[in-house]
Amino acid sequence: MKWAKFIEDKNKLFWFVHSAGWFGFALVYYLSSLLHDLRDIFVVIIFLNAYAGWLFSIPLRYVYRYVWNYSPLKIAASVIVTSAVTGVLWQVVQNINFWEIYKHGYRPEHIIYYTRNGLFSFSIMLSWSVLYFGTKYYQMLQKERQNVLQANTVAHQAQLKMLRYQLNPHFLFNTLNAISTLILVKENTTANAMVTKLSEFLRYSLDKDPMKKVTLESELQALKLYLDIEKVRFEERLQVNFHVAKDCQQALVPSMILQPLAENSIKYAIAVQEQGGAITVNVSKFGRDLLIELTDNGPGAEIKNGNLFREHGVGLANSRERLQALYGNEFSLVVSNNEPNGVKVNIRMPYETGTIE
Template sequence: MTKKISSFWILQIGGWLGDFIFTCILYISFSQHVTQSFFVVGFMEMLEGILITALLRSFIVHFNILQEELRKQISFLVLSTIVVSLLLTLMNIVTDNFINSPTNNTHREPVLFLSWIVSFIIIFIWNLLYFAYHYVVKSNKERLDKARLESLVKELELKTIKTHINPHFIFNALNSIRFLVNENPVRARLAITQLSILLRSSMQSENISTTALERELEIVRSYLALEKIRFEDRLNIQYNIEENALKMQVPPMMLQTLVENGIKHGISKLEEGGIIKISASVDNAYLLIDIENTGQLQQVYNKNGFGIAGTKNRLELMYGGAADFSIKGFKNNIVITEVKIPIDMDGSVTK
């Protein structure tokens, strides 16, 4: 199996080779006497540049310089540029003297200084590109990790909300059955059957993020059938569901939670009972769900209650600001809970 060449070595060799070719083009363009030794020296200096910057990279990796704070990285970049450029200049001088005979030149010191300046610029650019590349990669990785963490937190929060909803519902349903055990065993057995249907549905809801409104209505009908046994004529149930709304997706157990909230905090507080009316329709790009129940807003709306707070949290986590939730009270002893969920043109819920 052929070992894959890392992107570092491709860029490393390509960069230094490009610098060598560019220098040769300038030399040929402006020099009056082209000598073969210039190309030999230039090629050797290219190899020296590849070698010394590879060693610099090994030093950076070995001492985890990229993991240091930004201030220390900048300090290392400047210091290493000075040191490595001096070493590269000395290596170039030795190579030049080895291939070309040294000459007595009164202007040698300015030439050496100029050679160091060129080496400094080249190493500085190399360092800058190397650190900038890894800084960008590190920043992108941190953003990706943060996004994954936020996604995981949202998923865990949704699961936590669900684990609160189901026991909350179960205990209320069992409380309803408790009233019937001695009073009417036949109805109690019917209530247990309804409860088994609901428990099966609630357990299945743990594994899904959304479900069809039609399926949610089946759960709500089972729940209301159970409550109807408890309240008898005190509970009046009405449905107003448009056909095109049935296939729309909603958070599982959300509708049941809101219906339960209306009965527990509204209708059950009234001696004469009341009405619970469920409506659903599609308006443009939204699924609209209204739950109307008899009661007072201050009784139905409890900002610390889990049913309301949990529903708000679920909608916020799943749809952000695209979904809307509100509870309104009216003077005729009616409370309406409104849920507005965005949908795509194909009928699925926007997430």
């Protein structure tokens, strides 16, 4: 983490790379001097030349900051000119160091000799400039990439929340109507119990972050609250059965993933039959997958290629989109005909356990 913060600090990164680069230059310069059997005093010249290069290249940073937003042609021209001028000035200092220290105060016949080997110094400064711009463009691209990833994450979270909140309130009006009816017929105890369960269910649905997962045990408790509310409406017409393997209780699942499936069964299987019907939930583990099956014994529906075709039905489509957003391709949601009648929904998702934050 400290190294990542250091990399993100552009100022510290510049001084580190700048100093390391000139140290590397001095090291290569020293190793190459060993081939020529020079006196030990040449090490001092190497140090002074590297230090001079370190100093002369610092102003380039501020010049390039100034021209950063220029057109590419103007930037290229600025880089060449500044690298040439800086390279020549640096070469003059290098020659003076060499003549004063190694040649004991030697003076050339013509002033032009002070710029001897200036082309080499120009190439070094040009390399420094290219490295500077390359690093800056790389940092810019990395920043843009982070911005894109952050934007995608925000959009992803917004999509999940939208899908999640679209699922919750479908049964609310029916429940409130049922409570109103109970109050009118003076079934106050039942109405009070129904209000309490509705309050607990809504608290669960609103408190749970759609970006986080919950234990299956918690999700089943919420589903039972929802079905208990519906039982007040349908009484004996609604039968509910749960078959959950013990090793699946603490498995992690998306919050409110089962309620829309049960809601579909209530709407299209229980409510449309005079005698009502049954909803059965089976949960098991197979290998590394968690398997959830919800079935009803209603009149069935038109099913093609694992998709359910019902007018105004959005619950299953949203459930599939939520699973897609959370698990990518590592899930399946298949709708099929139940035997002897009704609809069966099978969900497969990765079996995960862990601590809920």
